[in-house]
Amino acid sequence: MNQRSSNLLDEALGLDQTIEPWPLRGRAVVIEDRVETSGSFVLHHLLKRSLSPNSSNVSIFIAFAQPFSHYDRILRKLGCNLVLQRDNSRFFFFDMLMLQCPGGHEGITPEGGLIALYGKIHKTILALPEVSRKNVSIIIDDLSLMEVAVNGSSDYVLDFLHYCRTLTSEFDCSLITLNHEDIYSSADRPTFLLQMEYLADILIKAEPLATGLATDVHGQLTVLSKSMNYGQESSRNNTSNFHFKVKENIVECFYPGSRG
Amino acid sequence: MAESICRLLRDGALEGEHAPALTIKDSIASPFGFHVFAHVLSQLSSFILAGKSQSRGLVVVCFSRSPSFYLELLKNKGIDVVSSDKRIQTLDCYSDPLGWKSRLTETGNFMACSHETSISRTTNVFKDVKHMDKLYNSIVELGKGLVGGGKIRFSVAIDSVDEMLRHASMSSVSGLLSKLRSHDQVSSIFWLLHSDLHEAKVTAVLEYLSSMVAGLEPLHQPANGQRGDMENFSLIEHNLKKGKFHVRFKRRNGRVRVMVQFSLQLSEKERIDKANVVLPFEHQGNGKPIQIYDGRRSLADSKHERPVGATETVQTSEDSGRGEIIYYRDSDDEMPDSDEDPDDDLDI
Numbered sequence: 001m002n003q004r005s006s007n008l009l010d011e012a013l014g015l016d017q018t019i020e021p022w023p024l025r026g027r028a029v030v031i032e033d034r035v036e037t038s039g040s041f042v043l044h045h046l047l048k049r050s051l052s053p054n055s056s057n058v059s060i061f062i063a064f065a066q067p068f069s070h071y072d073r074i075l076r077k078l079g080c081n082l083v084l085q086r087d088n089s090r091f092f093f094f095d096m097l098m099l100q101c102p103g104g105h106e107g108i109t110p111e112g113g114l115i116a117l118y119g120k121i122h123k124t125i126l127a128l129p130e131v132s133r134k135n136v137s138i139i140i141d142d143l144s145l146m147e148v149a150v151n152g153s154s155d156y157v158l159d160f161l162h163y164c165r166t167l168t169s170e171f172d173c174s175l176i177t178l179n180h181e182d183i184y185s186s187a188d189r190p191t192f193l194l195q196m197e198y199l200a201d202i203l204i205k206a207e208p209l210a211t212g213l214a215t216d217v218h219g220q221l222t223v224l225s226k227s228m229n230y231g232q233e234s235s236r237n238n239t240s241n242f243h244f245k246v247k248e249n250i251v252e253c254f255y256p257g258s259r260g
Numbered sequence: 261m262a263e264s265i266c267r268l269l270r271d272g273a274l275e276g277e278h279a280p281a282l283t284i285k286d287s288i289a290s291p292f293g294f295h296v297f298a299h300v301l302s303q304l305s306s307f308i309l310a311g312k313s314q315s316r317g318l319v320v321v322c323f324s325r326s327p328s329f330y331l332e333l334l335k336n337k338g339i340d341v342v343s344s345d346k347r348i349q350t351l352d353c354y355s356d357p358l359g360w361k362s363r364l365t366e367t368g369n370f371m372a373c374s375h376e377t378s379i380s381r382t383t384n385v386f387k388d389v390k391h392m393d394k395l396y397n398s399i400v401e402l403g404k405g406l407v408g409g410g411k412i413r414f415s416v417a418i419d420s421v422d423e424m425l426r427h428a429s430m431s432s433v434s435g436l437l438s439k440l441r442s443h444d445q446v447s448s449i450f451w452l453l454h455s456d457l458h459e460a461k462v463t464a465v466l467e468y469l470s471s472m473v474a475g476l477e478p479l480h481q482p483a484n485g486q487r488g489d490m491e492n493f494s495l496i497e498h499n500l501k502k503g504k505f506h507v508r509f510k511r512r513n514g515r516v517r518v519m520v521q522f523s524l525q526l527s528e529k530e531r532i533d534k535a536n537v538v539l540p541f542e543h544q545g546n547g548k549p550i551q552i553y554d555g556r557r558s559l560a561d562s563k564h565e566r567p568v569g570a571t572e573t574v575q576t577s578e579d580s581g582r583g584e585i586i587y588y589r590d591s592d593d594e595m596p597d598s599d600e601d602p603d604d605d606l607d608i
Contacts, residue, residue, distance in 0.1 A: 115363060116369070118360060119369045119370050123369070158426065194288055194457055195457065198288065226291075
């Protein structure tokens, strides 16, 4: 059951088969969640998959939300040792909790702070062995806090994400971000949210059930995967939808009505 | 309808008139705009390389995707940009649009990799997307570099007006587009816009600048108040596979022609069924005479005359000299049910 439950999300993302080369390479994955249904578990799951012993993938984690100890504790429950991965240069943790970009502070502007961060990511990738450079995942947790760190400028955040996007073209990196949908959806025109949805090659939405709260089901995941073959006969977008339940050491995913 | 658009871009501008301009607009509910852009790009490219278009070159202004993406896209369509004589150039506003890499290099915090330092014959990097004047000059310079001076024209494709609008004001962006349209060496221009990223007036301004507007809309509108509903998911899933494609043409005589097509993609069965439809004037008949009323004579008169036939199979030596309707397609590019209006060039 556990093997099957994790495979629904893996299946939707193409992670159920081989993970070398990394199936998400060159793609931008945007996770959208809400207050009622946190999508952090998807982020953790993708981090765990990217650091699988069977792959040579490297993860660069940009943390605006939590300290290293938080992720270390969660990933240990999922069977992944982040300290070991960090020591083996497969996991790079950029602690951005203390990033402050007030205007004029020591000459560091909001834009300047993100420019420096981009430079640091680029430098980290270039320093990797050739074989690892093609299997890098850049993970950002999360975009709303990044926006706070740059004094609320969504334009700077979008500029930074664009430059991260260029890394997916140059190095075939995957870019994985978490965004809180309900922060932006209430606006008259949720431009930032839409910009992210346009940027995404794969959009994963964690939403509550229409029927409300339930003990056996915590929410539903919708995975929208855009075709990359523009103009080809085989060009098709793929969608999938299933329910999930977050447990202590694992997340169960199942189709609606399949739980007895 | 897509063929109509491509033909108009191919035919280009008339002397003394602005170049035809196409806005392709979509929204997140029906995100097929880039598919249409890619299709138009590849069609126009093949026309240019085959020498069948007014323009002799194409400048692709890349904001949302890398130049190498477009080279690969065209290559997959059988258009080898690199080996053909230089007819297509890309202006790279994607790799370093704000000059961040240059700034990091100046402070010693950036080292370009070999991928970035390799200079392509077909691309030029632009690092100042906030300045529309500089962008305009770069586009024109690139275009003239392709076709030379004089009266030879080039076309322009812009893959994201949204990115331009993020970096510059509406007035400066519309100014750039307007100047390109009125440049005497620009044959045609087209761009992609996500309408839901902007206020309605922004979309309206761009549509006013356009002689053609191709819009993509969902077949079914999901109800916003029902997020998380399975029925809503079905609608979203359906809308990601099919949509409504409508095109508005502004004719030179001031009239507007609107065309609507449902379903952007045909299934295999639909394609076969479509190919099996025999159209009027291509009818081979079944050997029997085909009676076609041509409107010049009364039906009573026509009854006493041999009916006109329209096919090779009914034509015999006895029939030579009698009225016939033989339909020849305009070009091999024209699909059997082409929607081209043969009277489109009338200027009444």
